[in-house]
Amino acid sequence: MPVQKGADIAPAKGKLGVLLVGLGAVTTTFIAGVEAIKQGLAEPIGSLTQMGTVRLGRRTDNRVPAIKDFVPLARLEDLIFGAWDIFPDSAFEAATHAGVLEKELLGQLRKPLQKIKPMKAVFDQNYVKRLSGTNVKKGKHKLQLAQQLIDEIADFKKKNKCDRLVMIWAASTEIFMKPHAVHRNLKSFEQAMRENHKAIPPSMIYAYAALKSGIPFANGAPNLTVDVPALMDLANEKGLAVCGKDFKTGQTLMKTILAPGLKSRMLGLHGWYSTNILGNRDGEVLDDPESFKTKEESKLSVLEYILQPDVYPQLYKDFSHVVRINYYPPRGDNKEGWDNIDIFGWLGYKMQIKIDFLCRDSILAAPIVLDLALFLDLAQRTGMKGVQEWLSFYFKSPMTAPSLYPEHDIFIQLMKLKNTLRHLRGEDLITHLGLEYYD
Numbered sequence: 001m002p003v004q005k006g007a008d009i010a011p012a013k014g015k016l017g018v019l020l021v022g023l024g025a026v027t028t029t030f031i032a033g034v035e036a037i038k039q040g041l042a043e044p045i046g047s048l049t050q051m052g053t054v055r056l057g058r059r060t061d062n063r064v065p066a067i068k069d070f071v072p073l074a075r076l077e078d079l080i081f082g083a084w085d086i087f088p089d090s091a092f093e094a095a096t097h098a099g100v101l102e103k104e105l106l107g108q109l110r111k112p113l114q115k116i117k118p119m120k121a122v123f124d125q126n127y128v129k130r131l132s133g134t135n136v137k138k139g140k141h142k143l144q145l146a147q148q149l150i151d152e153i154a155d156f157k158k159k160n161k162c163d164r165l166v167m168i169w170a171a172s173t174e175i176f177m178k179p180h181a182v183h184r185n186l187k188s189f190e191q192a193m194r195e196n197h198k199a200i201p202p203s204m205i206y207a208y209a210a211l212k213s214g215i216p217f218a219n220g221a222p223n224l225t226v227d228v229p230a231l232m233d234l235a236n237e238k239g240l241a242v243c244g245k246d247f248k249t250g251q252t253l254m255k256t257i258l259a260p261g262l263k264s265r266m267l268g269l270h271g272w273y274s275t276n277i278l279g280n281r282d283g284e285v286l287d288d289p290e291s292f293k294t295k296e297e298s299k300l301s302v303l304e305y306i307l308q309p310d311v312y313p314q315l316y317k318d319f320s321h322v323v324r325i326n327y328y329p330p331r332g333d334n335k336e337g338w339d340n341i342d343i344f345g346w347l348g349y350k351m352q353i354k355i356d357f358l359c360r361d362s363i364l365a366a367p368i369v370l371d372l373a374l375f376l377d378l379a380q381r382t383g384m385k386g387v388q389e390w391l392s393f394y395f396k397s398p399m400t401a402p403s404l405y406p407e408h409d410i411f412i413q414l415m416k417l418k419n420t421l422r423h424l425r426g427e428d429l430i431t432h433l434g435l436e437y438y439d
Helices: 025-038 091-098 103-108 109-112 142-159 186-194 202-212 229-238 250-264 281-286 290-305 363-383 387-396 410-423
Strands: 016-019 079-085 161-170 217-219 241-244 268-278 320-329 336-344 350-358
Touching: 016 025, 016 142, 016 202, 025 079, 025 091, 025 103, 025 109, 025 250, 025 363, 079 091, 091 103, 091 109, 091 250, 103 186, 103 350, 142 161, 142 186, 142 202, 142 250, 161 202, 161 363, 186 202, 202 217, 202 229, 229 241, 241 387, 250 268, 250 290, 250 336, 250 363, 250 410, 268 281, 268 290, 268 363, 281 290, 281 320, 290 320, 363 387, 387 410
Parallel strands: 016 079, 016 161, 161 217, 217 241, 268 320
Antiparallel strands: 268 336, 336 350
């Protein structure tokens, strides 16, 4: 049953544990950023929960509270961090190695970052072929590995005196996988784990452990993970919120901003060519064709759903869409995305748009991790279970109800998110009709 307007939201009392799979560039940039903000060293730029506002009522009412004042979110001071990684480095060492943040800033954050040491990871190189590490769990079968995670989750909660937990996958992209018969229900899924079935990758083991532990789960990579029937049934049965997938940063962020603009003006598209260079761990992993296939599927779907070529065949039928990712170590985390966009306008006359986005991938992803942790916790305290489509705003490949196409237009996604918040607080939804101003 959908959550009612003006829902009863449990208060955000006590500590919120944020469990992160992967202690690489994204996770360390997120944790270091939160610590810097808490110390007054920086501002939470890019975070909707910390800097965004929500309009209430008419434009003339001048009611525009900050989102963090409008809905009861956990405070940054109440966040406790834990992580798993295949490397044993502390968050400070991992952040230094990632090279995203300046050494001067990291030096000021050394103490809290050194305290965060990763738990041994569930890892199998068959699913991420370009990485290997020593900080890895061992077990007879995958269900046993899941139980080790479940035990660690309970231990983390107890040791850190957390009242609530959320888990976010911020690890590398696994190889491309399709749904398998063993994903059909929980019984077949657990039997497949006992048999070490190849259709159960590490990300599914983490999702299973999170849901079995009664905590919500977000998937920041394009892997087939929580979006299988067995795990969705488990989430609904336990009343847990889930969302995903694939953090929307860089080139795809630009596409979801620009493509709706072209469509709104009924400008046609002949082709969109995209290429990226990046040199971080993500780039190294995506240099493997099987992991790239997973990412490619996520990135290619965006334009099809936004432009709707079946509805507008004169404008978008058979447009060419090419995506390339190249591993280039000297660039590190400073990804560069080039786009060549061939469009046409009035009477079919051709035009072009060129984009050269020199972005920092982890700088764009870190505030997404923060917002997802806080909003997932909010959803859980509100009794919202299953897929949280209102959080599509943060993902390249948003999860939806079965047979429902995803909404990729970032402006519609933002309206959906803010209207959800209005609904939860018993406020009228904003439709932007505006006729009331001319009565």
